[in-house]
Amino acid sequence: MEKISQVLHDDFIGKSVAVRGWVYRIRTSKKLAFIIIRDSTGIIQAVANSERLSEKIFSDLSSLKVESSLSIEGIVRKDERSVAGYEIDIVSAHVFQNNDKFPISRDLGEEFLLDNRHLWLRSREMTAVTKIRSTIFKAFSDFYYSRGFYQVQPPLMVSTATEGGSTLFKVPFFGDEVNLTQSSQFYLETFIFSLENVFTISPSFRAEKSRTWRHLTEYWHAEAECAWIGNEEMMNIEEDMIRYIVEKVLESNIPELKELGRDIEALRKATAPFPRIRYEKLIEMANSFGLDLKYGDDLGADEERKIMVHFDTPIFVTHFPRELKTFYHMPDPGNPNVILCHDLLAPEGYGEIVGGGERIWDLQTLEQRMKEYNLNPEEYYWYLDLRRYGSVPHSGFGMGLDRVALWIMHLDTITNAIPYPRTVRRTKP
RNA sequence: GCCGUUGUAGCUUAGCUGGUAGAGCACUCGGCUGUUAACCGAGCGGUCGUCGGUUCGAAUCCGACCAGCGGCGCCA
Known part of the structure; x- marks a missing residue:
């Protein structure tokens, strides 16, 4: 199990890593789901590709909401398109909790926070x-x-x-x-x-x-x-x-x-x-x-x-x-x-x-x-x-x-x- | 203790001189995309802080109450 900040280095390119944390942002489409995972050290984008994952895992991952907890394993790739410059292609995943909608979204007032x-x-x-x-x-x-x-x-x-x-x-x-x-x-x-x-x-x-x-x-x-x-x-x-x-x-x-x-x-x-x-x-x-x-x-x-x-x-x-x-x-x-x-x-x-x-x-x-x-x-x-x-x-x-x-x-x-x-x-x- | 301000959907808010509420986010469904706080369409969601008054009619005007926020003093 790696910490996210560790993975954000060229040494990990092409290697298999495991990280765990919480969903920071998620965007989904029919074939792809982009899940930005957060742990105590940082954030990294993980990609779920429907062509490489079972239907069950792909739909489980696609339905995650912000702050759901999970662990994933996958291969690291350098990718300019990802927030942190690196990306993990998900090979397997385990969802600890797919929670209800997180109360905090964007545009929030000082008091509410x-x-x-x-x-x-x-x-x-x-x-x-x-x-x-x-x-x-x-x-x-x-x-x-x-x-x-x-x-x-x-x-x-x-x-x-x-x-x-x-x-x-x-x-x-x-x-x-x-x-x-x-x-x-x-x-x-x-x-x-x-x-x-x-x-x-x-x-x-x-x-x-x-x-x-x-x-x-x-x-x-x-x-x-x-x-x-x-x-x-x-x-x-x-x-x-x-x-x-x-x-x-x-x-x-x-x-x-x-x-x-x-x-x-x-x-x-x-x-x-x-x-x-x-x-x-x-x-x-x-x-x-x-x-x-x-x-x-x-x-x-x-x-x-x-x-x-x-x-x-x-x-x-x-x-x-x-x-x-x-x-x-x-x-x-x-x-x-x-x-x-x-x-x-x-x-x-x-x-x-x-x-x-x-x-x-x-x-x-x-x-x-x-x-x-x-x-x-x-x-x-x-x-x-x-x-x-x-x-x-x-x-x-x-x-x-x-x-x-x-x-x-x-x-x-x-x-x-x-x-x-x-x-x-x-x-x- | 003093001064000032605000209360409209889960959150952020629009609503000028009164004609019983609009939007964005979140969520649900569908679509689409190597996406970047994605996007497009639809849906869900509000007795407009409470009570009373004026009025044919009040989120809007008046009064009282309740709750919240900001600043000063005091200090670190």
Whole structure:
């Protein structure tokens, strides 16, 4: 039994092969049936010729419908007339299931395809998306393993908030209540005292009623935390990591990128060095692009889009004003009104994909900041304990892998970048 | 939380100023072809989101309700 992509080579010409898969397209006539068969590796055209097959087999094959499953044996021929350039003359066939009409045909609406995502998953587009995601997820882990990081598994059910309490999902818990995690950062920080450098890929949940092209309520959060390093060094590592992911996709997924119509040269440009721009400089720059921002304004989706069409690579934006970020960020010793943090904005208008920076590691400063944010120190006793026993400078980041996938594939909405999107209005299929 | 929009066959849709519905895809049958999202002919398939109102007459106008979609904010 061969995989279809294997068969698409001159080595197989004239040889007998067996492939199995699903009917991708079928066209029939009295004497011939053209069946395009799909498996996980690709598509190939097979021809059933009534003169060479028994009447039974020919009529069985002719009556197949899209997505029927079968296996065939036949002789490979090079043929310009076939979609993939090669063709199999069917000698024998076995039909596993000749199904009823497949619900998905052409000219379909976005909503219908989302309702039928379990079936649409078989489409060439979704196959390309899921293959590229696989590369991205693997590349992320591989990168950190190669740097000597440990992968850790934080809890998903938690009793404390990381960002704001209003966006937490509450889940019943033995008569009590627990939250679904929004970020594993605090737990990752607990690991650095034994492992120093750690990462995780785990889901995060946000109960924000966001209805935008780049928000999911359940998304794949890639996070890392490193002992002994500061904001600058953290950015160096992230830059290498992003570049590694893009390179791996370019190495492994050119056919899939083409399938999605991705401008591959534009993606290749993203592997150049990433500019680092201080927040206040970025405001000036944005205004020179025609925006109207003042110091202290946060960057909205429109602003990020308008800024990022001017860059080929992602850019780091650093030194945000304190008020724009949450409590655990380290103030800049040179200017305590700004913090040692960074956002990474993806090019081609995609905007924020990473948020990170140096963490406050001094107990007093952290306690004071928590007071300013009205957080109860008792709930965070374990987080504060980290600053009591052998505290060290450290930095980390969180990256939305689905957003990275969205940008790398140049799709128009995040729901197309994940197989089963969970949004404020969708939990099916 | 705010703003905007849509609801007509399984799916994608046409239907302007009111005269009780047309098409493409899918499916079935037939024809034809080395076909490429094939093509040609026929068939199947719709109480036009729901309820109420105006009218001789409502998919079309009005009202209420229901459901869906898009964008912003929030963030990754």
